[in-house]
Amino acid sequence: MVAIISTVAYLGLEARAVEVQVQFAPGVPAFNVVGLADKAVAESRERVRAAIAAMGLALPPKRITVNLSPADLPKEGSHYDLPIALGVLAAMGVVDAEAVADYVVVGELGLDARIAPSPGVLLAALHASEQDKALICPAAQGAEAAWAGRGGVVAAPDLLTLINHLKGHGLLAAPTPGEADPPGHGPDLRQVRGQETAKRALEIAAAGGHNLLMVGPPGAGKSLLASCLPGILPPLDSAEALEVSMVASVAGVMQQGRLTRTRPFRSPHHSASMAALTGGGLRVKPGEVSLAHLGVLFLDELPEFQRAVLDSLRQPLETGTVSVARANAHVTFPARVQLVAAMNPCRCGHLGDPALACSRAPRCAADYQAKVSGPLLDRIDLHVEVQAVSAADLMLPPPAEGSAEVAARVAAARGVQRARYVDHAVRTNAEADGPLLDDHATPDEAGRKLLAQAAEAMRLSARGYTRILRVARTIADLSGSAGVGRIHVAEALSYRRQAPRA
Numbered sequence: 001m002v003a004i005i006s007t008v009a010y011l012g013l014e015a016r017a018v019e020v021q022v023q024f025a026p027g028v029p030a031f032n033v034v035g036l037a038d039k040a041v042a043e044s045r046e047r048v049r050a051a052i053a054a055m056g057l058a059l060p061p062k063r064i065t066v067n068l069s070p071a072d073l074p075k076e077g078s079h080y081d082l083p084i085a086l087g088v089l090a091a092m093g094v095v096d097a098e099a100v101a102d103y104v105v106v107g108e109l110g111l112d113a114r115i116a117p118s119p120g121v122l123l124a125a126l127h128a129s130e131q132d133k134a135l136i137c138p139a140a141q142g143a144e145a146a147w148a149g150r151g152g153v154v155a156a157p158d159l160l161t162l163i164n165h166l167k168g169h170g171l172l173a174a175p176t177p178g179e180a181d182p183p184g185h186g187p188d189l190r191q192v193r194g195q196e197t198a199k200r201a202l203e204i205a206a207a208g209g210h211n212l213l214m215v216g217p218p219g220a221g222k223s224l225l226a227s228c229l230p231g232i233l234p235p236l237d238s239a240e241a242l243e244v245s246m247v248a249s250v251a252g253v254m255q256q257g258r259l260t261r262t263r264p265f266r267s268p269h270h271s272a273s274m275a276a277l278t279g280g281g282l283r284v285k286p287g288e289v290s291l292a293h294l295g296v297l298f299l300d301e302l303p304e305f306q307r308a309v310l311d312s313l314r315q316p317l318e319t320g321t322v323s324v325a326r327a328n329a330h331v332t333f334p335a336r337v338q339l340v341a342a343m344n345p346c347r348c349g350h351l352g353d354p355a356l357a358c359s360r361a362p363r364c365a366a367d368y369q370a371k372v373s374g375p376l377l378d379r380i381d382l383h384v385e386v387q388a389v390s391a392a393d394l395m396l397p398p399p400a401e402g403s404a405e406v407a408a409r410v411a412a413a414r415g416v417q418r419a420r421y422v423d424h425a426v427r428t429n430a431e432a433d434g435p436l437l438d439d440h441a442t443p444d445e446a447g448r449k450l451l452a453q454a455a456e457a458m459r460l461s462a463r464g465y466t467r468i469l470r471v472a473r474t475i476a477d478l479s480g481s482a483g484v485g486r487i488h489v490a491e492a493l494s495y496r497r498q499a500p501r502a
Contacts, residue, residue, distance in 0.1 A: 142175030
């Protein structure tokens with residue numbers, strides 16, 4: 001007899017069906033796991049053996065073979081413990097095999113038979129729903145699974161309690177979905193003194209989902225401005241919250257099954273490796289650019305990142321996805337992020353101040369800024385210089401307008417974009433391209449003339465030309481204008497970095 005239990009293998013944000021096939025055969029006692037299993041799966045033999053012993057049972061003196069089918073699909077992670085244990089118990093006759101036939105099973109086992117959390121339960125629940133099956137998962141992740149487990153969820157704290165439930169004794173209550181956290185709020189824009197140009201650029205970036213680069217001396221408020229951005233972005237809607245939670249689930253960072261309405265804000269240190277930023281590792285996991293999906297990726301001290309690491313962001317910024325290629329797997333994660341970067345004008349940071357600038361100015365500025373490649377800078381829509389704040393500025397009263405007022409304008413502009421692109425797979429102006437730009441972002445005659453003159457004078461690339469149209473469309477949305485005029489194009493051009501001449 002072969003006992004069969006359904007479970008899943010994770011490839012990026014995709015859960016693929018896996019059968020755990022357990023067979024007892026005469027011969028020298030052994031416990032083998034086959035089917036392209038990694039170290040964590042192979043070690044499940046000892047965890048399963050100890051968990052079954054903790055319930056007062058012993059494995060029969062037979063040759064036990066566990067096959068994870070399909071055998072050519074890599075199996076990684078500790079979530080195979082519970083399906084293997086149920087398969088062994090079904091083969092022993094302790095559990096009725098038909099009782100678990102309609103379940104997808106995931107969970108890690110402790111030596112005392114407790115069922116511990118494992119990453120990716122939300123993906124497993126979505127897969128189970130698609131297959132019209134229920135899900136068996138750890139009790140600690142029942143709230144997470146309940147968000148998508150339309151076929152039913154059994155969340156068990158330990159193996160013995162699960163067996164009793166399957167036999168109809170001591171039935172477990174169905175878990176309820178975890179609460180959705182209300183949108184969080186970071187620093188308020190009222191804390192920023194002066195910097196009106198930078199605050200205007202931040203508003204445009206939030207309204208259209210555009211990338212932003214702030215250049216200025218130390219202490220000018222670049223990091224504070226960036227941390228204010230989540231407070232003016234609109235909260236995630238239900239579909240977006242589920243997307244973000246799927247990434248958090250497979251990364252193992254989802255807390256107590258709680259979905260959040262706050263857009264992600266990730267700020268990795270400049271010592272981050274390429275795998276940490278874009279994803280990868282021995283067991284491929286999402287990187288910072290995916291953990292910031294539908295939110296903000298803030299890179300402070302931009303030139304201090306390794307150049308190869310920064311250039312690895314060029315493709316995700318264009319496509320909204322990041323593909324991690326390995327010899328045994330090809331995994332794609334979502335990466336639709338809003339890049340916000342900050343940097344000093346030079347290594348000493350005081351290029352514009354003759355009293356503080358180093359003796360190598362302006363050569364030190366050219367060397368320092370050259371650490372960031374031109375193609376990456378070309379993908380940044382808004383370039384703004386943040387001036388140093390004087391003591392007189394700090395003594396001024398707080399500005400009358402804060403994050404709440406700016407957030408209202410941003411929400412209105414996002415609403416216009418949502419209605420505009422309702423029939424397209426586009427959320428914001430920053431994602432619009434091709435015919436959508438032709439239909440909605442073509443300037444009037446005066447605007448076209450100005451853009452043509454600027455494109456030649458500033459030596460704009462085709463990408464730069466397109467990004468100016470996107471920014472101009474956002475500026476028009478903020479002003480409530482149906483069309484794009486010369487004034488909108490002029491403001492968009494003022495935020496564009498001019499290519500250096502040869």
